Amino acid sequence: MSRILDAKIPSGPLADKWDRHEMECPLVAPANRRKFTVIVVGTGLAGGGAAATLGELGYNVLNFCVQDTPRRAHSVAAQGGINASKNYQNDGDSVERLFYDTVKGGDYRSREANVYRLSQLSMGIIDQCVAMGVPFAREYGGTLANRSFGGVQVSRTFYARGQTGQQLLLGVYSALSRQIAAGTVKMFPRHEMLDLVVVDGKARGIVCRDLVTGEMKRYAADAVVLATGGYSPVFYLSTNAVNCSATSIWRAYKRGALFANPCYTQIHPTAIPQLGDYQSKLTLMSESLRNDGRMWVPKAPGDKRRPADIPEAERDYFLERRYPAFGNLVPRDIAARASKVECDAGKGVGNTGFAVYLDFADAIKRLGRDVVADRYGNLFTMYEEIIADDPYHTPMMIYPAPHYTMGGLWVDYNLESTIPGLFVAGEANFSDHGANRLGASALMQGCADGYFVVPRVVAGYLARGGLGKVTTDHDAFGAVEDEVRRRYDALLAVKGSRTVRDFHWDLGRVMWDKVGMSRDRAGLEQAIVRIRELREAYWHDVKVPGEAADFNKQLEMAGRVADFLELGELMAMDALAREESCGGHFRAEHHTPEGEARRDDENFMHVAAWEHKGDGQAPERHVEPLAYENIEVKTRSYK
Amino acid sequence: MTIHLKIWRQARGAAKGNFETYTVEKILPEMSFLETLDLLNEQLTRQGRQPVEFDSDCREGICGTCGLVIKGTAHGPNPKTTTCEVRMRHFHDGETITVEPFRAGPFPILKDLVVDRTAFDRIQQQGGFVTANVGSAPDGNAVPIPKIDADKAMDAASCIGCGACVAACPNASASLFVGAKISQLSYLPQGGPERGRRALLMIGQMDREGFGDCSNHGECEAVCPKEISIENIARMRREFFKGALGGHDRKAATGD
Numbered sequence: 041m042s043r044i045l046d047a048k049i050p051s052g053p054l055a056d057k058w059d060r061h062e063m064e065c066p067l068v069a070p071a072n073r074r075k076f077t078v079i080v081v082g083t084g085l086a087g088g089g090a091a092a093t094l095g096e097l098g099y100n101v102l103n104f105c106v107q108d109t110p111r112r113a114h115s116v117a118a119q120g121g122i123n124a125s126k127n128y129q130n131d132g133d134s135v136e137r138l139f140y141d142t143v144k145g146g147d148y149r150s151r152e153a154n155v156y157r158l159s160q161l162s163m164g165i166i167d168q169c170v171a172m173g174v175p176f177a178r179e180y181g182g183t184l185a186n187r188s189f190g191g192v193q194v195s196r197t198f199y200a201r202g203q204t205g206q207q208l209l210l211g212v213y214s215a216l217s218r219q220i221a222a223g224t225v226k227m228f229p230r231h232e233m234l235d236l237v238v239v240d241g242k243a244r245g246i247v248c249r250d251l252v253t254g255e256m257k258r259y260a261a262d263a264v265v266l267a268t269g270g271y272s273p274v275f276y277l278s279t280n281a282v283n284c285s286a287t288s289i290w291r292a293y294k295r296g297a298l299f300a301n302p303c304y305t306q307i308h309p310t311a312i313p314q315l316g317d318y319q320s321k322l323t324l325m326s327e328s329l330r331n332d333g334r335m336w337v338p339k340a341p342g343d344k345r346r347p348a349d350i351p352e353a354e355r356d357y358f359l360e361r362r363y364p365a366f367g368n369l370v371p372r373d374i375a376a377r378a379s380k381v382e383c384d385a386g387k388g389v390g391n392t393g394f395a396v397y398l399d400f401a402d403a404i405k406r407l408g409r410d411v412v413a414d415r416y417g418n419l420f421t422m423y424e425e426i427i428a429d430d431p432y433h434t435p436m437m438i439y440p441a442p443h444y445t446m447g448g449l450w451v452d453y454n455l456e457s458t459i460p461g462l463f464v465a466g467e468a469n470f471s472d473h474g475a476n477r478l479g480a481s482a483l484m485q486g487c488a489d490g491y492f493v494v495p496r497v498v499a500g501y502l503a504r505g506g507l508g509k510v511t512t513d514h515d516a517f518g519a520v521e522d523e524v525r526r527r528y529d530a531l532l533a534v535k536g537s538r539t540v541r542d543f544h545w546d547l548g549r550v551m552w553d554k555v556g557m558s559r560d561r562a563g564l565e566q567a568i569v570r571i572r573e574l575r576e577a578y579w580h581d582v583k584v585p586g587e588a589a590d591f592n593k594q595l596e597m598a599g600r601v602a603d604f605l606e607l608g609e610l611m612a613m614d615a616l617a618r619e620e621s622c623g624g625h626f627r628a629e630h631h632t633p634e635g636e637a638r639r640d641d642e643n644f645m646h647v648a649a650w651e652h653k654g655d656g657q658a659p660e661r662h663v664e665p666l667a668y669e670n671i672e673v674k675t676r677s678y679k
Numbered sequence: 680m681t682i683h684l685k686i687w688r689q690a691r692g693a694a695k696g697n698f699e700t701y702t703v704e705k706i707l708p709e710m711s712f713l714e715t716l717d718l719l720n721e722q723l724t725r726q727g728r729q730p731v732e733f734d735s736d737c738r739e740g741i742c743g744t745c746g747l748v749i750k751g752t753a754h755g756p757n758p759k760t761t762t763c764e765v766r767m768r769h770f771h772d773g774e775t776i777t778v779e780p781f782r783a784g785p786f787p788i789l790k791d792l793v794v795d796r797t798a799f800d801r802i803q804q805q806g807g808f809v810t811a812n813v814g815s816a817p818d819g820n821a822v823p824i825p826k827i828d829a830d831k832a833m834d835a836a837s838c839i840g841c842g843a844c845v846a847a848c849p850n851a852s853a854s855l856f857v858g859a860k861i862s863q864l865s866y867l868p869q870g871g872p873e874r875g876r877r878a879l880l881m882i883g884q885m886d887r888e889g890f891g892d893c894s895n896h897g898e899c900e901a902v903c904p905k906e907i908s909i910e911n912i913a914r915m916r917r918e919f920f921k922g923a924l925g926g927h928d929r930k931a932a933t934g935d
Contacts, residue, residue, distance in 0.1 A: 171816035175832035182823025214808035
């Protein structure tokens, strides 16, 4: 009988939970804080925010990132915006409504208490970022501007042109820079965490590789925070940066942290379609484009005329037709799947037939070219450079692409994993988005976790005491470092015939075809077999050039792909076990007569968290039942 | 397309470097320049040779990680683009393309095309921030900011810290990078009290790192993928003079 996970949600009314919890979290006195060392892995909104804030409070922080500087964490790439329930537009927004939209958007598979806390903290994030000099868009009167995003009917999204993630990240980076100068945060760029060190059942350190020298290094701490982002590159082609990986969280999983809802991946509806098999990534076009862009395909399958030659009457604005209430602003999973339905019916456009149009002609007519350029100009330029076509005159071609992963390490209300002292923040954890993430809420969660939640809950953990002194001389560090070394030496020793990219590409195709936008039993079973074969082949036939003790990008990638080859299987297993459709998880066996996702609340209103039982052994599936006490669980409808 | 790549190879920082030429075939015009390097590295790996090390991450022009001198120009021949955004359709079949790392004393080479730009971080740490502790901020609308100022701040803030400005400058000056940050914060009321100190400290660090002075060549603006205007350098200078004249700010920054 698998254990049932305790989320440690504070009792009492929803609206008071976080305040009460903050009061109940014990504190560490200012003079004692510098005696504690906290490792933070990652420098995005969650990791950088946590490191800077913990440093500001006086803790001794060690902060690691794989990039050459913390300012390049992948949060930098988020375009559209960040939500906050400020109700500045007087359109009826509130903490309750943001909470409701997020829980509904996540298809009732997220945790009420966490989402409510997120909604409450959202307002403070905007204030904090403004105070740090983040240049949010403003109205002529000097007040902050807002726009709307998919899945909601209010304008609550704050933005900085199409570079909101970059600007928020630069805010984090500047706060971090201040603490580095003050000596509270010690920064380790170009360092990759390769394993977690657990001593007496508690997270006490990490083993890293210095990516410049190749040297293995050990770091000890009183608590470890992982904020290493998502794992979409398991699909090979995704909107993620090439260095995004699952290695930190996957190594923690293998050390005993549970992995929750791995099958929940978001396939973002508006990316530039795949062009060829040489490609290294898919480029996201911000969801904000759907505020003014209209999605359509030709009504007749196989219609290969140029878009301008297809008259209005022969176009199908399929989102407006199917979802009149939300139209082009339906949530991402709905829009992505709707595009797939059209393309599968032979109505896809472009050379491959795997694309739909996103048309700005009406917006340009209504608002004028300048306004459209002001709102989306940088995205249009980016599109034109890649496709060599001008979206001011011809509609954009878009297609869904793997984007954000809602699954991640299981955490309780304190963002603590099942390994005491191991905290997980931002996209690396599973907690706030359920089965589908609404637009502009990833930045919100990253900031909330980093600036506000982690500093409190880590302090609470440290203040409870009972932590003995552990140094990197401890046997556990030696043992973990040896394992890491052996693993890397083994990769270099294979000297096979196929490159790391070859294997990664093959894995990506299996994941996309069988574990992608819609899945079925047969496909998932095939995927599991195929991934096992690939993994077996990898360790016998991969060719990794160079040495371990050197700058060696191919070796870095080899380690990451080895982990993706394991994680991919767990994603397929999780998808197979979840006999329902919800959010970004669509099982072809479970849909309504209209083709909409059909949830099974009776049997699956829970978080599935997997426990590693050893290599070659089946992981064990545990559940955390989800209770909705403050929100009425309904069939999700955007019609 | 077939392209010949004449690439700078250098085993490590202390080693001597040299150019080597490689040929890559079957390149499609819509491929990106970095995807061409990926293809080359696949080829080299299969042949048992050392792949070329280069930095990249987001591959959509926003993270600032990639940076190469392509055909003598930082980020390549297209204006307003990062290296990762350059497409092969801008080159012709059979062309030989020279590829070098960003060259500047304060950006030491780590390996092949990879340079160390942490000097930028150290400049930033000297004051490229607003001192605002988490949790005590007033409402975001408490201080209205004219749209024009917010827009100007955003123009400057769009700097991605890639370092092309330094690589393009005959003096290896970091003035565009530093000017962008100082300008951004000077347009906003937040952090006003530390304005003068910020300018003095950041510029002081820029000098200590070994970046040269700006002598108005404008090469930095020409290669900047984010179109950061050289006006920001003029603004930086004004901020510096104001800081230098501003009593206690100067004392705090210089220790005089």
